[in-house]
Amino acid sequence: xxxxxxxxxxxxxxxxxxxxxxxxxxxxxxxxxxxxxxxxxxxxxxxxxxxxxxxxxxxxxxxxxxxxxxxxxxxxxxxxxxxxxxxxxxxxxxxxxxxxxxxxxxxxxxxxxxxxxxxxxxxxxxxxxxxxxxxxxxxxxxxxxxxxxxxxxxxxxxxxxxxxxxxxxxxxxxxxxxxxxxxxxxxxxxxxxxxxxx
Amino acid sequence: xxxxxxxxxxxxxxxxxxxxxxxxxxxxxxxxxxxxxxxxxxxxxxxxxxxxxxxxxxxxxxxxxxxxxxxxxxxxxxx
Numbered sequence: 001x002x003x004x005x006x007x008x009x010x011x012x013x014x015x016x017x018x019x020x021x022x023x024x025x026x027x028x029x030x031x032x033x034x035x036x037x038x039x040x041x042x043x044x045x046x047x048x049x050x051x052x053x054x055x056x057x058x059x060x061x062x063x064x065x066x067x068x069x070x071x072x073x074x075x076x077x078x079x080x081x082x083x084x085x086x087x088x089x090x091x092x093x094x095x096x097x098x099x100x101x102x103x104x105x106x107x108x109x110x111x112x113x114x115x116x117x118x119x120x121x122x123x124x125x126x127x128x129x130x131x132x133x134x135x136x137x138x139x140x141x142x143x144x145x146x147x148x149x150x151x152x153x154x155x156x157x158x159x160x161x162x163x164x165x166x167x168x169x170x171x172x173x174x175x176x177x178x179x180x181x182x183x184x185x186x187x188x189x190x191x192x193x194x195x196x197x198x
Numbered sequence: 199x200x201x202x203x204x205x206x207x208x209x210x211x212x213x214x215x216x217x218x219x220x221x222x223x224x225x226x227x228x229x230x231x232x233x234x235x236x237x238x239x240x241x242x243x244x245x246x247x248x249x250x251x252x253x254x255x256x257x258x259x260x261x262x263x264x265x266x267x268x269x270x271x272x273x274x275x276x277x
Binding site: 020021022023028029031032035036039040043046047050095097 | 211251
């Protein structure tokens with residue numbers, strides 16, 4: 001498979017043409033480990049290739065539960081205190097090559113000043129439960145990939161640096177970044193209109 | 199190791215590593231278990247090292263026959 005002459009040149013060749021490639025234990029150890037490394041790299045490429053065929057269509061329900069306050073600070077920043085309901089089953093997004101998901105909820109709206117404004121309200125790192133042994137009912141309750149939040153307070157403040165939150169049409173978006181064990185990360189999202197702020 | 203043995207060692211190394219890599223990928227993909235793939239690969243590497251690193255007798259079956267050592271000739275006296 002590998003021509004000894006191409007790899008070793010003439011230095012390992014005896015005068016009568018015989019070639020020594022594995023004559024010492026160090027030689028053999030080196031060949032073994034580097035060959036194993038190359039094969040492992042090929043396996044990683046194949047593994048990340050399987051993600052290309054991985055399809056999932058998680059069900060996501062995301063809405064504003066309540067707008068508790070909408071205040072203005074110092075005449076120039078508006079702060080909305082909201083709670084939201086999130087019901088997302090992201091368990092199918094995990095493939096064998098997925099290490100964790102990074103999911104976050106952002107509010108999107110358009111103002112006369114800027115066409116796109118996005119504010120992150122909540123995020124979470126979701127790691128997979130090991131597939132085996134079969135999880136007892138107790139473990140399944142703790143599966144973070146099945147997100148169920150009711151009237152959940154936002155982790156981060158919903159602050160708009162202008163004065164545009166009043167009566168604003170807002171979309172809530174759930175975005176999840178799929179972080180692989182090997183290969184490239186990809187991102188998917190669901191945009192759900194959430195109505196108007198008061 | 200003799201020359202035939204060295205060639206065989208290299209072939210055995212590649213065969214074992216590639217075979218275990220293929221099996222590990224298929225089994226890991228079927229069981230949706232990345233760690234399992236890594237473990238099977240590790241076993242394959244261990245087995246390959248076990249077979250190839252030590253100078254086993256079956257790598258020394260074709261001893262190269264060297265010519266008998268020459269006695270250095272007397273240098274002919276010049277002139």
